[in-house]
Amino acid sequence: MAEKVLMKGNEALAEAAIQVGCRHFFGYPITPQTEISAYLAKRMPKVGGVFLQAESEVAASNMVYGAAGAGARVMTSSSSPGISLKAEALSYIAGADLPCVVVNIMRAGPGLGGIQPAQGDYFQATKGHGHGDYQIIVLAPSSVQEIIDHTGLAFDLADEYRMPVMLLGDGMLGQMMEPVEFEQKDMAALPEKPWATTGTQGKRKHNVINSLYIQPDQLEKIVLARKEKYDRITEKEVRHEEYRCEDAEYIITGYGSTARIAKNAVDELRDKGLKVGLIRPITLWPFPAGAYEKYADKVKAFLTVEMSTGQMIEDVRLAVNGKAPVHFFGRTGGFVPYPDEIEAAMEKIAGGVQ
Numbered sequence: 001m002a003e004k005v006l007m008k009g010n011e012a013l014a015e016a017a018i019q020v021g022c023r024h025f026f027g028y029p030i031t032p033q034t035e036i037s038a039y040l041a042k043r044m045p046k047v048g049g050v051f052l053q054a055e056s057e058v059a060a061s062n063m064v065y066g067a068a069g070a071g072a073r074v075m076t077s078s079s080s081p082g083i084s085l086k087a088e089a090l091s092y093i094a095g096a097d098l099p100c101v102v103v104n105i106m107r108a109g110p111g112l113g114g115i116q117p118a119q120g121d122y123f124q125a126t127k128g129h130g131h132g133d134y135q136i137i138v139l140a141p142s143s144v145q146e147i148i149d150h151t152g153l154a155f156d157l158a159d160e161y162r163m164p165v166m167l168l169g170d171g172m173l174g175q176m177m178e179p180v181e182f183e184q185k186d187m188a189a190l191p192e193k194p195w196a197t198t199g200t201q202g203k204r205k206h207n208v209i210n211s212l213y214i215q216p217d218q219l220e221k222i223v224l225a226r227k228e229k230y231d232r233i234t235e236k237e238v239r240h241e242e243y244r245c246e247d248a249e250y251i252i253t254g255y256g257s258t259a260r261i262a263k264n265a266v267d268e269l270r271d272k273g274l275k276v277g278l279i280r281p282i283t284l285w286p287f288p289a290g291a292y293e294k295y296a297d298k299v300k301a302f303l304t305v306e307m308s309t310g311q312m313i314e315d316v317r318l319a320v321n322g323k324a325p326v327h328f329f330g331r332t333g334g335f336v337p338y339p340d341e342i343e344a345a346m347e348k349i350a351g352g353v354q
Contacts, residue, residue, distance in 0.1 A: 002181040009144045010035035010174040013103065013167070014043065016151035017075050020185050022101070023049035024074040026063035028056060028082060031115040032171035033105035036077045057082045061089035068098035069209040071196025073155055077103035079171075080121055081112060083129070090164055091130030095211030097226070099158035101151070102136075103167045105174040108334040116334025117171035119258060122311035125168050126285045133223050135230050137165040137237065138284040140255040144178040150282075152185065157237065159191045161229060168284060170307065172257045172336060233286055240288035241280040244270065248277030250350060251295055253316060254305040255281045258337065262305050265342035272343075274350055284312070292319035301325045301349050305342055308332055325349075 007015070014036045017025070025044060027037045037053060044051035050067075054060035060076050067074040078086060083104045093100055104125065108118035125138045137157050141150045147169065154165040197207045213219035241259075244266055245251060254262045259280040269276040279295075281288050292302070301324055304313040310328045317326045329345040331337045 002183065004179040004181045006177055006179050007144060008035060008175060008177050009147050009169065010105065011039045012144050012180050013077075013147045013151055013174075014039040016148040016182065017101070017155070018043055018047055018049070019182050020073070020152040020155050021190050022073045022075050022155065023047065024067045024072045025050070025076065026052050026054055026060040026067070026074070027076050028054055028060050028078065030079045030082045032107055032117070032174050033077050033079045033103065035174070036103065036105075057085035058089070061086035061093075064100050064102075065089055065093050065096070065098065068093060068100045069096065069197050071193040071198055073159075073190070075101040075103065077105070079105050080107045080109050080118075083121065083124065087130040090136070091132050091134065092211050093164055094130070094134040094136060095132060096209050097162045098164075098209065099155075099162050100164050101154045101158055101167065102164055104169070106168065106170040108332065114334045115171065117173075117257065117307060117336060118332065118334060119170055119256065119307040120309075120311070120332065121168065122284065122306070122308065125166055126287070126315075129166075134226065135233075135285055136163060137161070137233065137286075138168050139165065139239075140168050140282060140284050141173065142256050142259050142280065144173070144176060145180045147173065148180055148182060152183075159193075161233060162195075163229075168256070170257055237283060238286050238288045238290070239282035240291045241278075241282060242291065243278040243280070245277030245279065245295060247275055248295070248298075249275040249300050250303065250346060251277045251279055251299050252303045252305060252342065252346060253279045253281070253292075253312075255284060255312065258305050258307055261337055261339055262342055265339040265346065268339060268343055269346055272347075274346070276346060281312070287315045287319070289315070289319035292316060293321070296320045296323035299324055301327060303327045303329060303342075303346050303349060305337060305345075306330045307336065
C-alpha cells in the first residue's frame with residue numbers, strides 16, 4: 001500500500017493529473033483554484049511536460065483544443081466566471097470529438113461574486129456550458145482522495161469516449177487538506193489515438209480535426225451519432241453512493257462537499273430516531289435518476305441540500321416524478337451549511353408529513 005501524504009485538494013488534483021499521464025496544462029489564475037496552476041508550474045517541467053499560463057481563459061481553452069487534437073492528455077482549470085469564458089472553446093472541443101479534462105473549483109456568484117465555496121455552477125456544468133447539442137461527463141468528488149481518484153477516471157473517460165470531462169468541486173474541497181495516497185499507474189497502458197493530428201510520415205491519410213459541417217445532412221448525421229454515444233454513457237457510466245437508505249423513511253441528497261456534511265446530519269438524525277438515508281450523485285451528468293426512482297415509492301419525502309438557491313433539485317424532482325415530495329435547503333453567498341441546519345430542515349419536514 002502506498003504511503004499516505006497530507007495534501008491540499010487543489011495540489012492533490014494537480015499531482016494526480018501528472019500521475020495519470022497529463023503532460024500539458026494551459027490555465028489562468030483565479031481564486032480558489034490558483035494552487036493547481038502554481039503546483040503544475042513547478043512540476044510539469046520536471047516531468048517533461050508543458051505548463052503555460054495563457055493571457056486569458058479564452059486563450060487557455062483554445063490551447064487545450066490544439067493539444068487535444070494532437071493526441072495529448074491535456075487539462076485546464078478555472079473557477080466559475082473563468083469557466084464561462086472557456087465555454088465557447090468547450091463546445092468546439094466537444095464538436096470535434098476531442099478528449100480533455102476541465103476543472104471547475106466553484107466560487108460564489110453570479111458575476112465576480114466572492115471567493116468562498118459555492119455550488120451555483122450545477123446548471124452551467126450539466127446543462128449550459130456552451131452552445132449546441134452536446135454533453136460533457138461531470139464528476140463531483142467529495143473528498144481529497146476522491147479528487148485524486150476522479151482525476152484518473154476523468155482522463156480515462158475522456159479518452160474512451162473522445163469528449164471533455166469536467167471535475168466539479170468547490171472552494172472548500174480545493175482548499176482543505178486530507179491524508180491521501182496515489183495509485184501507481186502504468187503509463188505504457190495509455191490508449192492509442194490513431195485519429196490524432198501527429199503528422200503522417202507518409203504512412204497514412206491526413207487526419208482532420210474539425211467541428212464545421214456546412215451541409216445539414218452531414219451535420220445531422222454526426223450530431224445523432226454523438227447522441228447515441230451519450231445514450232451509451234447514460235447506460236454505462238452513472239455513478240452514485242447510497243448511505244443508510246435500506247430502511248429509510250426520508251432521504252437527503254447532495255453532491256460534493258455538501259454531501260459529506262449531509263452524511264453527518266444523517267447519522268445525527270438516526271441517533272434521534274429518525275430513519276434518514278443519503279443519496280450522493282457522483283456523476284452529475286449522466287445524472288443517477290434510477291437511484292431516486294428506486295426509493296420514490298418507499299420514502300415519505302426527499303430533501304435536496306445545495307450551496308445554491310436550488311439547481312440539482314430540478315433533476316431530483318424529474319427523477320422522483322411526483323411520487324414523493326421533494327424539499328430544498330440551501331445556503332448561498334459563500335456560506336457552507338452546518339449539519340444542525342440540515343437536521344432542523346429534515347425534522348421540520350418529518351414533523352409536517354402525516
